Every structure is written in C-alpha cells, then in structure tokens.
Amino acid sequence: MVFLRAGKRERIWVGIVLTSLFTTQHTVAQVICQKPDAGPDVTSNAASVKLKEAPNGFFWSIRSGNARGGASVHAQTGLVSGLSAPGPYTFVLSSIAPTLKLHSAQPLAQDGALQSTTIDGLAVLDNGQIKLGVDSRYGGAITHLSTKNGSNMVNNHDRGRQVQIGIYGGPVPFLPPNVEANPPWRMIGWNPIQAGDSYNNVSKILAFEKRNNLLYVKTLPKFWHLNNYEGEAIIEHWIRLSGNVVKVHARVTFSRADKTQYDARDQEFPCLYLNGNYKRSWNYSGTEPYTNADKQVKIAPFSMINVRATEPWVALTRDDDFGVGLYSPQNLFFKEAFFGNEFSDSESAASSAYIAATPFAQLDHNSVTDFDYELIVGHINDIRSYVYTQPRPDKGPNFRFTNSRLNWHLVETTDAGSLITNHLHLTLNGTGSQQLKSPAVSWRGRENPKVYVRAAFNLQGSDSYRFHWQNLEDSDFLGSGERIKDFKIQNDGQFHTYEIDLRNTSWMNSSIRQVMFRPAWDGPAMSGSVKVEWFSTSPDGPPLPQPESPSVVCTDTVTVNFSPTVVVPLPNAGPDIVLRCGVSSTTLTPAATGFTWQILSKPTGSAAIVMPNGFVNNLQMPGNYLLTLSNDASKAMDIMGITVPACLTPQSLSSVVFLDNGSGGGIARNGRQEPGERGFAGVRITVYTDPNGDGSPAEGRPVEQTTTNSRGEYVFTKLYTDEFYVIGLDAGNFGPGQPLWRVISTRQASFTLAYGLLSGRIVVPGVAPVQTRTKAPETDPSFALIQDCSTQAPNCLTVRIRRL
Numbered sequence: 001m002v003f004l005r006a007g008k009r010e011r012i013w014v015g016i017v018l019t020s021l022f023t024t025q026h027t028v029a030q031v032i033c034q035k036p037d038a039g040p041d042v043t044s045n046a047a048s049v050k051l052k053e054a055p056n057g058f059f060w061s062i063r064s065g066n067a068r069g070g071a072s073v074h075a076q077t078g079l080v081s082g083l084s085a086p087g088p089y090t091f092v093l094s095s096i097a098p099t100l101k102l103h104s105a106q107p108l109a110q111d112g113a114l115q116s117t118t119i120d121g122l123a124v125l126d127n128g129q130i131k132l133g134v135d136s137r138y139g140g141a142i143t144h145l146s147t148k149n150g151s152n153m154v155n156n157h158d159r160g161r162q163v164q165i166g167i168y169g170g171p172v173p174f175l176p177p178n179v180e181a182n183p184p185w186r187m188i189g190w191n192p193i194q195a196g197d198s199y200n201n202v203s204k205i206l207a208f209e210k211r212n213n214l215l216y217v218k219t220l221p222k223f224w225h226l227n228n229y230e231g232e233a234i235i236e237h238w239i240r241l242s243g244n245v246v247k248v249h250a251r252v253t254f255s256r257a258d259k260t261q262y263d264a265r266d267q268e269f270p271c272l273y274l275n276g277n278y279k280r281s282w283n284y285s286g287t288e289p290y291t292n293a294d295k296q297v298k299i300a301p302f303s304m305i306n307v308r309a310t311e312p313w314v315a316l317t318r319d320d321d322f323g324v325g326l327y328s329p330q331n332l333f334f335k336e337a338f339f340g341n342e343f344s345d346s347e348s349a350a351s352s353a354y355i356a357a358t359p360f361a362q363l364d365h366n367s368v369t370d371f372d373y374e375l376i377v378g379h380i381n382d383i384r385s386y387v388y389t390q391p392r393p394d395k396g397p398n399f400r401f402t403n404s405r406l407n408w409h410l411v412e413t414t415d416a417g418s419l420i421t422n423h424l425h426l427t428l429n430g431t432g433s434q435q436l437k438s439p440a441v442s443w444r445g446r447e448n449p450k451v452y453v454r455a456a457f458n459l460q461g462s463d464s465y466r467f468h469w470q471n472l473e474d475s476d477f478l479g480s481g482e483r484i485k486d487f488k489i490q491n492d493g494q495f496h497t498y499e500i501d502l503r504n505t506s507w508m509n510s511s512i513r514q515v516m517f518r519p520a521w522d523g524p525a526m527s528g529s530v531k532v533e534w535f536s537t538s539p540d541g542p543p544l545p546q547p548e549s550p551s552v553v554c555t556d557t558v559t560v561n562f563s564p565t566v567v568v569p570l571p572n573a574g575p576d577i578v579l580r581c582g583v584s585s586t587t588l589t590p591a592a593t594g595f596t597w598q599i600l601s602k603p604t605g606s607a608a609i610v611m612p613n614g615f616v617n618n619l620q621m622p623g624n625y626l627l628t629l630s631n632d633a634s635k636a637m638d639i640m641g642i643t644v645p646a647c648l649t650p651q652s653l654s655s656v657v658f659l660d661n662g663s664g665g666g667i668a669r670n671g672r673q674e675p676g677e678r679g680f681a682g683v684r685i686t687v688y689t690d691p692n693g694d695g696s697p698a699e700g701r702p703v704e705q706t707t708t709n710s711r712g713e714y715v716f717t718k719l720y721t722d723e724f725y726v727i728g729l730d731a732g733n734f735g736p737g738q739p740l741w742r743v744i745s746t747r748q749a750s751f752t753l754a755y756g757l758l759s760g761r762i763v764v765p766g767v768a769p770v771q772t773r774t775k776a777p778e779t780d781p782s783f784a785l786i787q788d789c790s791t792q793a794p795n796c797l798t799v800r801i802r803r804l
Helices: 380-389
Strands: 015-019 042-044 058-062 079-081 087-095 114-116 122-126 130-135 142-147 163-166 204-211 214-220 233-242 245-254 268-275 280-283 296-299 305-308 313-317 323-327 333-339 352-357 368-377 398-400 409-411 424-429 435-437 450-460 464-471 484-488 495-501 511-518 527-536 555-562 595-601 615-617 623-631 637-644 651-659 684-689 702-707 713-719 724-729 743-745 750-752 756-763 783-787
Touching (some): 087 380, 122 142, 130 214, 142 163, 268 368, 280 333, 313 333, 313 352, 313 380, 323 352, 323 368, 323 380, 368 380, 450 464, 702 713
Parallel strands (some): 015 323, 651 783
Antiparallel strands (some): 058 087, 114 204, 122 130, 130 142, 163 268, 204 214, 214 233, 233 245, 245 368, 280 296, 305 333, 450 495, 450 527, 464 511, 595 623, 623 637, 651 713, 684 702, 724 756, 743 783, 750 756
C-alpha cells in the first residue's frame, strides 16, 4: 500500500521481474520461432567490439555472470563497450515477442487436477526452480517467494506489505459513521487492500483452489485505515509457475452503493515489498529507451519517489544485483521507496524496500479491471533483457475506446461511466478545466507529425477544441502556447475524423510524456457533450484488436573472448577533499579488484575508517587525514588527503510561516509579514543541505526538522555559516485537514510531492566565505501564503488542485 505505509542469502545471480498489463482473453494460436544468427565468436584485445546489427524485430543484450560487470552493448547497433577483466563475455541476440502471452482467468488442462478447495495458512507452488506461497493469514496475498534453496524475499512486517493489490478511490477522506479510523491514515481515502487492515484484521478469502500448477484466490479486501471494515470490491488472482516465472492474472470487481464518479487516483496494480537488503532501486527514465542506455540507480535510504520511466519497469536489487523488477508494459508511472534505515534480510523486519506500478486510473462503482503480472527469476541484466523481449509500446497514439477508457481519465468533468460501448461520452457543463487526459506515453514528436481523433462534438461556446501535450522534461502540463494546438470542430453531434497537424509546432522536437483534450483556457466556456471513438496516428484509426498468441522469443549467442594487453595499472586516489561543516563522511572512488584503500594517518583520537568501496566514515575530529590507494600486486600507491575543518559553533536561523492577506491594514500578497497577518501553527518544516547551491534538496540531506509555534514561528539551531541550505514546508502540510490545506505561495517558490514548498537557496551569513565556495546573498527564509477563495477569506486566490 502506497503513501508511507511503513512500519542473508547465499550469492545467487537471480532476480525477479514483475509484469503487469491490462488484457482480455483471446484464442491461443501456435507461433513458430525464427531463430536469429548472432554470428561467430570473437577474440579481441580492445575494450570495444562491433557485433552485427540487430535485424528488425531483434535486439542485443548481455547475459549475466560474465567475467566482470561494466560491459554493455547497444541494443540495435551491437556495439560492445566497457570490456575490462579478461575472460569470456556472452552476448545474446533475441527476438521481440510479436504478442503478449496470455494469462488465463480459468483453469487450463496443463494446470492439472484439482487438489484442494480450502486453505489454512501457507499454500505453496514449487516447480523445483522457484517456490511461491499465498497465505490465508494475509488474505491470500503472496507472502513467500524464493529460489529453490533460498530464503523468503517478501517482507511481511504487517498486512500492508506482501505482494498484493491496493485500490484507491473517492471520497477523500472516507470515514464511515461508527467505524474506528487509525489516526495516521485518516486522510488516505477509499482504500481497500488484499491482505488486511492496519488493526491486524485479515481480509476474508471467499474462494480458493489449488491444482498441480494453479493457485486461485478470491478475496474480500479490508480498508487499510479502518478497523475491520470490508470493501465493496472483490480481488481475484490466478497464479501459475512456468520454469523460473510466476504468471499471475488479476481481476478487481467493484459493487459500490455510492455511484459518485470520483477523481482518478494512483493505484497499486500491484505493489511489491521486499526485505531491507534489497536496497538498490533501478529504472530507466532517459531519452533513448530500448537501447541498453545507462540505467538510473538510487541507494537506500531514500523517500517515496514518483518514477516517470521511459522503459516500463523498475527494479530493486541487493548489492550483488539480485533483485526484483516490476515490468508493466502499458504503464510508465511507478513509485519506489525504502522504509526505515536497516538493511535486514528478515521478512518480519520493519525496514522494507518497495516498488509498485501506479497507473492513474478512474474506477467506477461497477467497473471490472483485469491485468496480468509476472515474476521472473534473473540477474538485473536479465530483468531488463526480459523487458526487451516483450512487445514494444506504440510509438504514437493507438487508442480505440471499444469497451474501456484505456487508462485515460477525467479532470473536472464526467462521462457515462465504465459501461463503455464503442466511444467515450463526456458531459461538459462550462465550469472547470474539463480535461480528458491520457496515460503516460513515450513518443517522439517527429515520428508523429500528424495525429487524428474521431469524435462527435455538440458544444456551445466555441467552434474549436484544444490538443495539449506535456514533454518528458515537464513536471506538469505547461499553460503556454508552446505545448498546444487548437483545431476546428463541427458542432453537429456527428462523428468526424479530425486531423491535427503538428508539423510547425514544438511537438516535432519533443519527447512526449502525456497528452490531453480540453476546451481552451483562454477561450469561452463550453458546455454540451463530446464523444471520442478513437485517437490514432492513422486517418483510418487504430487497427482492430487481433487474437493474441503466446510470446515466443528466439535467441542465439556470441562469445567475445577478451584478452587485453597486460598493463600494470597505477592507482589514482583522486583529488584532495575539504569537507564542509557538519559533514562526517564521504565516498571516494571504489577500490577495483586488486586495489586496497587504507588510512595512512589521522588526528589523534579519531575513529575514522575506510571501506573497500571507498566509503569513509567517522570523520568527526578536525584535522588532516591521509589515505592511500594501493595496487596489491605492484605495491604502487597514490595518496590523497581529506581535511576536516575546525568549524564554528552551529548557528540559529528563525523565521515565520504567515498568511499574507493584508489583515489589520497591511498590504496583501507583498511577501512580508505585517501587523495583523497571523502565522500558521503546527506546520512541519525541514531544512536540507544544498551542496551545489541550486536551491533544490535533491543532492542534499535533511539536517533538522521542527514545527511552527502558535505564531507561525520556527527556529533551526544546527546550521553553519556560509553553507547553502533549502527550507521546505513538508508536502504533508498541504493535504486535507492539514495546516496548509488549499493555500498557495504569494511569491516565487517551488512545490514538489517529495519535499513540499521550497524556499530556494538560503545561507547563514558569516564573517567570510568558506574557501573554494562562493558566498550567496542572504534569502528571506519566511513563507508568505494566501488561502483559497473557497474559505471566503479576504484577498483570497483561486487555487486549482493540480492532478496528473
């Protein structure tokens, strides 16, 4: 369950990939494998080798377990680079599966005979390669996953962990009468989950089957934040094993008495909690997807992060690159987090690693949602390679709304609900933004110079409609002319195909993240109806769905035997370092194989240590530290120094968070507190280091946290002079029922879901700037805020809640 739900194995080159996709059932057809030719084996003494170009429909990848990590191969060109340690490197030329492999929502002949219809505790499938278990004590959620001889990887600290489904809807908050709500979770909203609730009550299993190779579980979920309150939904799972793969088909069925059409929210379809030793989080969010470009990695501890991926996967691994990948082929929205600060491999430990596929979905009172996911055993290289074998996402729009919204969602408007027949039917009432937004995409504008929408408009107010897009680098849709294209419409209520010509817009040079249709914000109000049948790169519309067949992947391998000319490498310890005040650790270049870090000298009484990976800790005594990086064979060494300055006593910084509305005769929205303008009490506020002085805490760390007093005043006492800091009003302050619900800053400030409202760069002035650093001008650390007009406050502003 997302949003802050937190409370040793042998070295195996394996991992898990979790596949999630929305699907329907079709007839299975036989697919014949067209085996590729990877070419002959190669012997080379160069660090780079050119293999053959990957034919259309194939790609290159590197197999795990090679001589040493660091080597890579371009998926299309076959250019190998980064060969380092001598030995063989195996590269694989694989086909891309033509279709998605089915996951049946009913027993198949190969599932075997029915063994049991009851479950008491853990029920296990074991095929000799992997073991998977579901547990009646956790609502039938997946609580066990291991290799043949390994221990359990799934974290089961409470009933909010496991591998399970978490559902999110409205209203927010959801507090039924006479039902106890857990205070930390009161504002989470309508949120049934599979395993149970935060009071340790177990979700009820309605049906269960075990066959030779099938576990079927039907669960009535409980609301996480409520005490023993059952949800108006049913969660079903069909789970099978195939070699080292766990294949799951899931279904979520709603039967809500409340027929209100609530806003779309992030879902957990599914979420995955692993033990704390899976502390490395991987994804790819760059501009060159499907080329084996460098992955992004974060190392715990880290807070909840929204991942805007361009390849549909995220992964958690241990330090040896064993881990879990979450593959969600029709979704590019994920979350990743690490709860706690311990890296235990215990399934009952409070610390846990987390990933989830979080499509932004609108779930109606009577909707039925099917999706699949897979758990694949493999190394991190194999995780990504598996993703590459799957059918690639469309390179442009290809949406036909036959019986589903296809993960499009509405903002400040409504449609006819989940019973969709050949088109979406939107009702516009002339108020609000009235948006129809797509799911996340990854398109190149230049590959789609024209797009087409088939729609029927019956609107009053204007004869044009707006197409709006968001680029990969944008944090949201920008309200500017650089991302829009208006097109003429016919308000006759009949379906027409509209061409949207984007050739003379910024679209052509953009990597597209998301699109939407809406009335123009700078035009007249529009009311009436809009029906949308499809959205496509073709004037004829998307192709009709074809029967799916199993994913058949064909491979061939080539071995590159790397025999470099022997050169005795000289150590390079790197430049000397001068630490900043308040910093007691640093990371140097990791020692490669055959090299060793040592501390040559340090101040008397210092407990400083250096790890093989170059991490130096306990640098608390001021003075000079000398370290050596040595070649163990040649005994050659290089020396570098770390200087810990004798810092002055930490200084205090105080300011205020106040309502900038001009009360008491002051001037509203001038960014300065004047007599009569009250402060906001109980605001949680954090100060972060800003090592590169860019006004963002992304590269820094939290220093101190406090809460404003009854006058809105705060004080920090652990800051050093001439250091850069960023002050943030924590994001939780802005939620419903919190001190800053529906307020906005009256002067330049930035807001992020991770940190809240940020001050920009702050410096505590000193007598002189620290050596090698430029002293920044002092920035006002106060926060001037104004309330939304819905509160009927004087001099208010209209605040629109920004939704994805």
